[in-house]
Amino acid sequence: MIPKNIRLAKLKEVSTTYLFILPAMLLFLVFSFYPFLKVFQLSAMDWDGISSGMRFIGMKNFHEAAFHDPSWWISMKNAGIITLLALTAQNLLALALAMIVDRDIKGKNFYRVVFYLPPVLSGIVVGLVWNWIFDGSHGLLNYALIHVGLGSWTHAWLADPRTALLCVAIIHMWKGFGWGFVILLAGLQAIPRDLNEAARVDGAGDWRIFWKITVPLMLPVFFLVSILTVLGTMQIFEIIVATTNGGPGYHTEVPITRILTAMVGSARFGYACSLGILFGLILLAVSLVQMRLSKWSSHNV
Amino acid sequence: MTDREETLQNLTEQYEREKHSRVKIHLELYAPSKAYQYKVRAAAQTNTLPDIFGVLGETRDLASFIVSGHVSDISAALDADDGHWRKQFFPKALATTTFNEGNQYKVSPGTYGIPIDVTNIQMLYNKEIFKQAGLNPEEPPKTWEEFIDAWHKLAAAGKPGFVSGWGETWMIDCFASNYAFNIMGEQKVLDTFRGKVPYTDPGWIKVLEIFDAMRREGLLVPGVVTMVNKTAEQTFANNNAAFAFNGSWCVNVYKGMNPDLSYGVMLPPSISSRYPMKIWGGAGSSFVINAASPYKKEALDYLKWLTSPAQQAVLSRETMNLPSNRNSMNDLPPLLAGFAAGMDSTTHPSEWPVVEDPIVVERFDRGIQSILTGEKTPAEIAQEVQALKEQLTK
Numbered sequence: 001m002i003p004k005n006i007r008l009a010k011l012k013e014v015s016t017t018y019l020f021i022l023p024a025m026l027l028f029l030v031f032s033f034y035p036f037l038k039v040f041q042l043s044a045m046d047w048d049g050i051s052s053g054m055r056f057i058g059m060k061n062f063h064e065a066a067f068h069d070p071s072w073w074i075s076m077k078n079a080g081i082i083t084l085l086a087l088t089a090q091n092l093l094a095l096a097l098a099m100i101v102d103r104d105i106k107g108k109n110f111y112r113v114v115f116y117l118p119p120v121l122s123g124i125v126v127g128l129v130w131n132w133i134f135d136g137s138h139g140l141l142n143y144a145l146i147h148v149g150l151g152s153w154t155h156a157w158l159a160d161p162r163t164a165l166l167c168v169a170i171i172h173m174w175k176g177f178g179w180g181f182v183i184l185l186a187g188l189q190a191i192p193r194d195l196n197e198a199a200r201v202d203g204a205g206d207w208r209i210f211w212k213i214t215v216p217l218m219l220p221v222f223f224l225v226s227i228l229t230v231l232g233t234m235q236i237f238e239i240i241v242a243t244t245n246g247g248p249g250y251h252t253e254v255p256i257t258r259i260l261t262a263m264v265g266s267a268r269f270g271y272a273c274s275l276g277i278l279f280g281l282i283l284l285a286v287s288l289v290q291m292r293l294s295k296w297s298s299h300n301v
Numbered sequence: 302m303t304d305r306e307e308t309l310q311n312l313t314e315q316y317e318r319e320k321h322s323r324v325k326i327h328l329e330l331y332a333p334s335k336a337y338q339y340k341v342r343a344a345a346q347t348n349t350l351p352d353i354f355g356v357l358g359e360t361r362d363l364a365s366f367i368v369s370g371h372v373s374d375i376s377a378a379l380d381a382d383d384g385h386w387r388k389q390f391f392p393k394a395l396a397t398t399t400f401n402e403g404n405q406y407k408v409s410p411g412t413y414g415i416p417i418d419v420t421n422i423q424m425l426y427n428k429e430i431f432k433q434a435g436l437n438p439e440e441p442p443k444t445w446e447e448f449i450d451a452w453h454k455l456a457a458a459g460k461p462g463f464v465s466g467w468g469e470t471w472m473i474d475c476f477a478s479n480y481a482f483n484i485m486g487e488q489k490v491l492d493t494f495r496g497k498v499p500y501t502d503p504g505w506i507k508v509l510e511i512f513d514a515m516r517r518e519g520l521l522v523p524g525v526v527t528m529v530n531k532t533a534e535q536t537f538a539n540n541n542a543a544f545a546f547n548g549s550w551c552v553n554v555y556k557g558m559n560p561d562l563s564y565g566v567m568l569p570p571s572i573s574s575r576y577p578m579k580i581w582g583g584a585g586s587s588f589v590i591n592a593a594s595p596y597k598k599e600a601l602d603y604l605k606w607l608t609s610p611a612q613q614a615v616l617s618r619e620t621m622n623l624p625s626n627r628n629s630m631n632d633l634p635p636l637l638a639g640f641a642a643g644m645d646s647t648t649h650p651s652e653w654p655v656v657e658d659p660i661v662v663e664r665f666d667r668g669i670q671s672i673l674t675g676e677k678t679p680a681e682i683a684q685e686v687q688a689l690k691e692q693l694t695k
Contacts, residue, residue: 032584036331048365050346050369051365051369052369052370053369131532136522137536156527158524159523159524159525159526159674160674161674161676165526174627243527244468245468245529247468247470247667247670248526248671249670263662264339265659265663267362267659
């Protein structure tokens with residue numbers, strides 16, 4: 001049997017521990033857990049966001065989102081296309097730049113700062129700056145095209161259904177590649193240099209070193225960057241608001257703008273909550289698949 | 302609203318001085334509008350609304366606030382002394398916050414808001430560009446044919462066309478509504494909302510064809526379809542558009558952007574002579590009184606003072622907005638007088654006995670964007686909107 005004084009000391013230790021985490025726990029419960037549960041409750045309601053009365057409608061909101069709201073699925077498709085571009089073009093650019101800066105080049109600290117600047121800028125500010133670049137009348141891009149003899153290519157880039165989504169994706173990638181760059185650079189710097197040197201002594205060239213040493217060792221980092229890219233890009237919002245507002249038509253609509261439109265534009269809070277849950281589940285599923293792939297690759301590569 | 306912050310603050314301090322500090326007013330203004338919308342909704346949900354506040358959005362938003370018991374009916378105060386206070390306002394300005402018997406929102410009949418200014422949305426034309434293209438700057442086009450003729454002359458002189466913030470879909474809706482009323486008349490428009498007239502009706506197709514015609518004529522400044530109104534205002538202020546579609550608040554905005562801009566106000570050129578051209582207008586900013594406030598009387602006194610002729614004249618002069626008090630219309634600058642002249646032609650969804658489902662409105666406005674880009678035809682959009690309307694009606 002444990003002596004009483006030891007039990008008391010143990011109890012004191014445990015209660016002290018809980019006392020320390022209590023403030024954080026309370027904050028979490030009030031500001032994260034309760035709203036999280038509330039969203040589930042509201043998703044089953046017909047509610048305008050103001051009235052005291054709510055009407056329970058079960059799964060009707062989810063049914064409408066899944067089968068009767070084409071604009072929702074268009075927004076998912078648009079976000080998916082931007083995500084695919086970000087996963088490929090943005091991350092390839094980030095990797096290329098990280099590999100360049102990883103070498104002993106002059107002014108590499110300067111490049112690190114410059115490449116990391118876009119992610120820390122406000123999405124709205126970035127959107128407004130690029131608005132000016134893509135402007136149809138006095139935009140920098142059109143100006144440059146005219147000066148290189150491609151005047152026939154000029155047009156309102158963000159207002160053309162053929163180019164609007166691509167332009168928005170370019171803005172997003174420009175703003176986002178710095179995150180990938182920093183993480184990939186950290187991953188590259190964690191690879192022991194003597195591995196590369198030993199391979200070089202054995203006669204391996206740059207290309208072979210890249211495929212046989214860098215890529216396998218960087219796989220966990222690639223997966224981390226890809227998960228962050230998917231989650232960050234699917235939730236794209238500020239840039240859309242600052243550039244196209246989802247137009248022309250529905251060509252640059254994304255899930256978050258649809259959720260906001262449902263919430264404020266048509267005062268359907270319950271429906272907006274159901275879209276939010278649906279969106280969260282899709283992101284969760286994508287992340288789980290990526291994590292599975294990550295685990296599989298770490299065992300098999 | 303934030304453009305009026307300094308003037309409102311000065312007036313409020315004056316009020317406090319006149320009342321010998323018996324009343325203290327704390328003024329809070331928010332920008333952009335969406336931030337305010339979120340703020341006031343959150344305050345309503347937590348019962349922390351201030352004594353006086355504004356409800357941005359559509360009539361159904363105000364109706365929700367009223368039905369939820371957040372807003373006082375101020376009809377009695379307006380009608381006291383043989384309606385002395387009510388008679389000072391433009392009737393259209395009060396109509397925005399007035400609910401009649403049998404309204405679709407089930408709001409008890411009454412007036413719930415006090416407008417501190419009025420507004421309407423019209424077309425503007427650049428007099429300098431008109432002169433350069435050989436057009437008479439004092440005679441803007443009145444009909445659609447004259448408008449297109451004027452554009453042909455402007456285009457021949459290498460001048461830019463029409464700009465508006467049509468990336469903000471409510472402005473598209475406003476322009477389309479003007480022509481819907483002009484082409485079909487109020488009854489048919491409202492019957493469409495009631496589901497009695499389909500969007501595939503030739504009248505609606507004609508409304509949509511206006512946008513197609515503007516695209517085909519090359520009348521639109523590049524990028525209009527996703528342009529926010531602030532950019533459109535800058536474009537017009539910089540003499541980069543001959544025509545603009547904007548609200549009366551623009552007088553103050555253009556003055557700030559380009560004090561030398563020479564422009565005039567015109568009604569949108571009419572297509573049909575059968576029905577009058579109607580423009581959106583009515584109350585600009587309206588204040589309501591919190592039904593749970595312990596200071597309802599003080600709030601009413603402050604609003605009465607703020608809407609009296611002397612204060613309205615200050616607000617109008619300093620902020621270049623149209624006063625809601627019709628006794629303050631003297632000595633308006635010519636441009637504001639031009640907007641004031643249009644008040645008789647105004648209409649607003651809040652006055653209509655029935656309004657369209659916002660989901661249908663959104664599809665209609667986005668459809669117009671697709672017409673403006675040449676992606677879809679008016680007939681295709683009419684069918685899409687009608688199909689959605691029928692789906693929602695089921």
